Amino acid sequence: xxxxxxxxxxxxxxxxxxxxxxxxxxxxxxxxxxxxxxxxxxxxxxxxxxxxxxxxxxxxxxxxxxxxxxxxxxxxxxxxxxxxxxxxxxxxxxxxxxxxxxxxxxxxxxxxxxxx
Amino acid sequence: xxxxxxxxxxxxxxxxxxxxxxxxxxxxxxxxxxxxxxxxxxxxxxxxxxxxxxxxxxxxxxxxxxxxxxxxxxxxxxxxxxxxxxxxxxxxxxxxxxxxxxxxxxxxxxxxx
Numbered sequence: 001x002x003x004x005x006x007x008x009x010x011x012x013x014x015x016x017x018x019x020x021x022x023x024x025x026x027x028x029x030x031x032x033x034x035x036x037x038x039x040x041x042x043x044x045x046x047x048x049x050x051x052x053x054x055x056x057x058x059x060x061x062x063x064x065x066x067x068x069x070x071x072x073x074x075x076x077x078x079x080x081x082x083x084x085x086x087x088x089x090x091x092x093x094x095x096x097x098x099x100x101x102x103x104x105x106x107x108x109x110x111x112x113x114x115x116x
Numbered sequence: 117x118x119x120x121x122x123x124x125x126x127x128x129x130x131x132x133x134x135x136x137x138x139x140x141x142x143x144x145x146x147x148x149x150x151x152x153x154x155x156x157x158x159x160x161x162x163x164x165x166x167x168x169x170x171x172x173x174x175x176x177x178x179x180x181x182x183x184x185x186x187x188x189x190x191x192x193x194x195x196x197x198x199x200x201x202x203x204x205x206x207x208x209x210x211x212x213x214x215x216x217x218x219x220x221x222x223x224x225x226x227x228x229x
Contacts, residue, residue, distance in 0.1 A: 004159075034216070043205065043219045044160075093159060095217075105217060107152075109159035 006108035023094030029074035030096035122220035137191040139206035147208040149189040
């Protein structure tokens with residue numbers, strides 16, 4: 001149980017285009033999902049907290065107009081990187097916390113984004 | 117603010133050696149503490165957790181004890197295997213808010229036969 005999927009697993013795009021990444025909880029409902037960014041050989045940096053049916057809460061220094069987050073249902077959150085630039089190339093990871101409110105977060109396998 | 121400090125890697129061990137990865141934290145209130153593991157090419161998996169002082173989390177031969185007096189949550193395993201090679205992240209979940217996780221920098225473990 002407690003599986004989180006991400007799609008796509010890998011994406012290459014041209015500079016200036018937008019890329020959408022999906023995060024799904026497959027066997028549980030998640031009121032809260034989190035989006036992280038991981039740089040090579042570095043730790044995870046929390047970008048934003050996504051709550052179903054409400055606006056996401058962004059961490060300091062993260063541009064909300066650059067990284068659009070939508071949490072339309074209890075099993076799906078999306079992250080859209082708008083007008084992507086090479087410096088946005090990174091590994092993006094989502095996690096989900098189940099409806100029961102337990103503290104454990106379940107992580108997706110990540111999406112590697114390369115912007116040319 | 118809240119933070120997690122882990123020992124820097126990489127840690128290189130021979131199979132069956134004893135493993136310790138140090139983790140200390142700074143937090144207000146009473147956080148929950150976690151160890152996550154990231155195998156090559158995969159996402160993070162919860163390895164173990166402890167939610168209050170003196171709790172011991174354990175899984176797959178790994179153990180960590182929540183030490184409030186030393187603000188530590190060191191990860192240990194008595195006999196490592198090649199399959200344990202991965203990056204290990206210590207994390208805390210602060211009280212309040214949405215239980216955001218704050219991660220340490222990660223420690224890469226390489227186990228050789």
